[in-house]
Amino acid sequence: MKKFAVLLALAGLLAAFAPQKQKSWMAIGDSITFLNDKPQLTKNRITKGYMDRVVEKLPYVHFANKGFSGWTIKAIADNINNLGLEKADFYSVFLGTNDWWTNLPVGTYDDYKNATGNATAYGSYRTVIDKIKSLNDHAVIILITPFQRADYVDINNIHSFIHGSYSPDNQGIMLSAYADAIKDIAQQNHFELVDLYYKSGATVANAVNYKRLIDTKTGEYKNFKYPDYKDIPFNPDDKTDYPYPIDAMNWCYDGLHPSDKGHQRIADMLVKVMKKY
Secondary structure, eight states: OHHHHHHHHHHHHHHHHSOOOOEEEEEEESHHHHGGGOGGGGTTSOSOOHHHHHHHHOTTEEEEEEEOTTOOHHHHHHTGGGSOOOOOSEEEEEOOHHHHHTTOOOOOHHHHHTTOOTTSHHHHHHHHHHHHHHHOTTOEEEEEOOOOOOOEEETTEEEEEEOOTTSOOTTSOOHHHHHHHHHHHHHHHTOEEEOHHHHSSOOTTTSBSOEEEEOTTTSSEEEEOTTGGGGSOOOOOTTOOOSOOGGGBSSBSSSSSBOHHHHHHHHHHHHHHHTTO
């Protein structure tokens, strides 16, 4: 009996020091994913993205960046055979915010179930998932819901503006509808879910600390918090200050794209899932 116990203890000790099996990860997404190792494109508002932060905690994981700026789940689905996706242990799909502002119809779960094509978000997710399963039917699939967002002003082009998720798109649909669809697909298919929309701590009210705008009453710049800035016009010209100075950053640095704090939260939530495997 003692000999058996010693053997068990020795086996446990050897397992503890055994090299961790290497894992591969295909990170599919939009500009949030694309910008992972490109801080210069953010005017160095971030230092590194969520993928680099994940592999700092899980060094046995090796990722491929499959992020495409401005793309929707439909664009990913339409181009799914041209993205260079390969067999991997993990696939994360982090989209939704561009689907919302480009008015991609959400659809219903029947579009996913019946593989009706890429005309809806649900149908597009089915196309992407089918491709993933064709590459590795045993892969861990992680769906990620979008962050809630404030008014977006492009840090490289002040004329590029999109209102925050407090308001519906042109079809009257809220960003939450896309988050709910992603959750629905994950839950009904037993995929892993990283629910940034509801569980990250980021909200439309705290995505940024404030928005710096010209007060219509005084003609002077003033820092407006949500929801006060919603009704203050933003009319950019060559002399207009960027509305999100450094200390306006909280979860996002431009109202939409995550700051270092935001990327760290995404990474922490992903690590919690991935370390189980």
